Amino acid sequence: MQTRKILTLVGGISSGSLNQKLFQVARDLSPQGYELIGDDIQKLPFFSQDLENDPPDIVAAFKNKIRESDAILFITPEYNRSIPGVLKNAIDWGSRPYGQNLWKRKPAATMGASIGNIGTYGAQHHLQDVMAYLDLCTMAQPEFYLNGSKAFNESGKLIDQNVKKLISNFLTSFVNWIEFIAPEDAKSPGLHKSEGLEDSPFTH
16 A cells, blocks of 8 residues: 655744644654655745745745645644744645645644643634635544643653553544545545635635
8 A cells, every 4th residue: 555645734843842742753653554744834935926826946845745645734833822824824825826725625634732721722723714714624523732741851752651642543533534535545536636616816
């Protein structure tokens, strides 16, 4: 069986980001037949409609990663009850130009970690509103909100085995969701294909 790719976009870009640590653990726990692929989204330029029809090479490479992925996993911190600008910027690039929304019908899921008890609840639900508008097929259950303040040691290693089990179970559920939405052996285009469907333009 060919390994299927889950493009994983992490909204935390600081050197000590809990969400980068969460990504590293999730990547190591990838279910058999799947691989979590990251991307350094902080290097993407700010989205501009002046650039969308002839994007810089780094944007073109990012778009190719979206095209080649079988599913999308968003791992986000929470900034002021919403997602970081760097993550929204990447999402906007993938949705444009008009009529070329690369997120459309991709199986997707969200998770996140913070030092607070609500564990990115607000950010994930804000993100899921955006995902719904872009027609991503988002897994609703299980949810994953992590207070990671004591889950990792100073070197970034996960030391909470209960959290490790939760991550593993979440990924297993996500893989089952991917297989439901876009089965690998489907003889016809999966639900994530977008032929014949229109996008909504940006409003100014």
